[in-house]
Amino acid sequence: MSLKYTAIRASFELLWLTGMPRLFRLLSRSRGVIFTLHRVLPAPPADFSPNAILQVQPAFLDYCLERLGELDIDIVSLDEALERLASSRKGRPFVVLTFDDAYRDNLQHALPILRAHEAPFTLYVPTAFVDGVGQLWWQAIEDIIARQEAVAFSEDGETEYVETRTLAQKQEAFDRLYWRLRKMPEPERLALLNDFTAAYGYDLHQQCRDLIMDWQELRQFAGDPLCTIGAHTVHHYELAKLPLEQARNEMIQSVDIIEAQFGIQPKHFSYPLGGPLSCGPREFDLAVELGFRTAVTTRPGGLYPYHLHKLCQLPRVSLNGYFQARRYVDVFASGGLFTQLGRLTG
Template sequence: MRRAFAGRAAILMLHEIQQDWRWELKTGASPDFLEYSLKWLRQEGWEIVSLDTCLEQLAADTQPHRYAVLTFDDGYRDNVATALPILERHNAPFTVYVPTGAVTRTLQPWWLGLRELFRLRDSIAIDGMAMRFSCRDFDEKASALEKVSNWVHEDYHRVEMLTPTFNKAGLSLESLNDTYFLNGAELQALARHPLASIGGHTESHPALAYLNEALARAEMADNRNYLEGLLQRPVRHVAFPYGNARACGPREQHLAVEAGFSTAVTTRHGQISDRKPNHFALPRIALGGPFDSRIAFEGRMNGVQSAVEMLLGRSN
């Protein structure tokens, strides 16, 4: 199983590294889980390298090395406050993909807004779903949040359908930016760290496939230009927001090339087996979330999940 389905490289996808995972409704990964994952990778013979090094070595290597790449989406403050000391202990390079709006405080992070509502209230009506959720404890809140989030991910037009719910609750999504995302000075400091690299994540974190070509192109190109101006260094990598087949495809890959990026990562599950994979449709393996566990992580890294999905005929 492991030989047949595990790849030569794996790009790991993280978001928040949460000190109080339960209070944050299990939406990220805990520091202990990150620490465990890095130790496990080393013990199992994975070399933790930068994305550039990984792709260069895959193309050149004849030896059976396995490479792990760490990526963090969105530019959360806890990537520095909580994750960075752990990454430093393990001398682990990493990339943080940052949308312009997170830095300029104009992002509309609906996923954080939903979490805020469920975390602070026991009864919530989601107008667009015509449903009311009554949650007695944190586990029920996490389950309800997962259900609503999945509903949005089925059709990203539904993001706009959440607006009445936020308005009735008096919740400004922009007000969450200061709490959760790195500001310009913090991002500049992170970019100078020898283990860190900064990648693009569009201007406003849209599902690019839902936009016309001109808007989708501008989302990527303007984000790259903004980050390069802020950081005074090249920004070569991009992560497609949401990253699944509904949110990005061949058109978005082409636009990433046009925007000057060298790679693009998706959220489609998988490892890299080819020496020369498509650099603009790179799969990743997710870490964290309400149903994550050490057994599940090891299964993903050993190829078990890929094998099961292949047997069931599933695709990302």
Template sequence: MSAKYAIIRGAFELLALSQVPALVRARSQSRGLILTLHRVLPEKPARFSPNAILQVTPDFLDFTIKRVRELGFDIVTMDEAISRLGAEERQRPFVVFTFDDAYRDNLQYALPIMRANSAPFTLYVATAFIDGVGEVWWQAIEDIIAGRDAVAVPGRNGTDYLPSASLAEKWRAYDELYARMRKMPEHERVALIRDLGEAYGLDIEAHCRNLIMNWDELQTFVAEPLCTIGAHTVHHYELSKLPEAEARMEMADSVTILEQRTGARPRHFSFPIGGKPSAGAREYGLARELGFASAVTTLPGGLYSRDKEQLWSLPRVSLNGLFQSKRYVDVFATGGLFSLLGRVEE
């Protein structure tokens, strides 16, 4: 665990053992929160699993649903959340469960839990992923590094050799390569991950098809009354890196494709990766112009009445896979704490 996450865990421990979350919920003007999830898997992650932050166990998801209800929250759809934000009088607090990317394990493990708990949720879909032609690049670089003692990474000034024999070296190699890819223009990043896949025997498109649902599997969610299908672009690019016309096309085309394949036009959108480097005022404006009823980020925070005026940059609270202690759920459910965190990060 990195120093950053060790500090966060320490803060979670202190908060979980105190009355602070309960006091903040009682006094905060937060009307609710949106929870971010990605993968739901029963297996314990391997020792080298940088993307374990994106996965929770079925048991933890089930407990979280039950616990937020015990705390007095309603679990609602995105449409109902927007309605409650716009209401003049404050209503019962609410939680929206959202899943990004349409991982296949959502079908096997998450959906039965949502059904068993009659819990509505939103699934944000990147259409190239469902087509099986995208790049789940953050997982691909983990999988490449995991099986290698060193990785040769081509660059503008020659080839860099990243040692990855030991566990510590693997983590350093991943952090360096991930950071490098986040800084690259998207089309350069696509070329690099495909080059690495070819060099190390990882078929990038087969890798995508293995991780992500196909259209037939997605149909189960389309037909599910509890599920709202949302758009997540075509290629899962960080929109801020793209020219405006291309960013708009990524968003608009995903809506068109989803409408053609599912029969319903998605009203809600999720910005890929979703932090400040990935989406900003231009992208929020595009979401509004394209007619989305809402767009969610990964910026931390609860939801307040004022958010009815900024529905295209809504914050979320990530159910981070490194913090799957039941006593932490009360902290996750306290939107006001994450709003304070968001202001600290500004």
């Protein structure tokens, strides 16, 4: 675990020990929290798993939902959350559950738990992923580095061989490649990713088919009355890095494809990656222009009545896979705490 996450864990411990989550729930004007989830997997992550932040174990998810009930926190849909925000009285605090990307393990491991707790949730779907032609590039570079003792990085016509024998070397190589890809324009990122995966015989489309629900499986998932389907673009590109019309088309086409498949038009949207590098005022305005009722980021924070005027830039709190200790659920559920965190890190 990096120094950053070690520091966050220490902060979580201090917050829990001092009873701050309960105090914030009592005194903060935050009405609730939107949780971000991605994968739900029973096996613990391998020693080298930089994407472990995106996965929680079924037992932890089950405990989270149980603990929310003990804290008198309601689990509600996005639409009900908006109704509660509009109410003149604070009422009971609430949590909204959201899942990004349509991972198959959501169907296998998350849905039975959600049904057992009668917990409504939203699933944001990038349609190319469900078609089996998406690129889960963050997982691809982890998989390649995990199995290699060295990897080749090419830049400006030069090739550098980087050792990846130890965990530290693997993590350093992952961080270097990850942030290089994040900072590139999307066409350059795609080209570099294709070259890198091809050099190691890694089939991106097969990876997508292995990890993501197909349309038939997604139809089972979406057919559950607890489920709200949201849009998440077509290709999961970072919208802020696209020309305006391409960004608009990514959003419009994702809605059209989902409507063609299910006969419903999604009214809720999630910006891929969702941080400041990925979306900003232009994208927020696009979501409003296209008629989305809400659009969520990955910026941390709780929900307040003023968010009724900023419904296409809503914050979320990630149920981070590095922090699956039961005592941390009280911290995650405190919107006020994460609002302060967002101000400190923003």
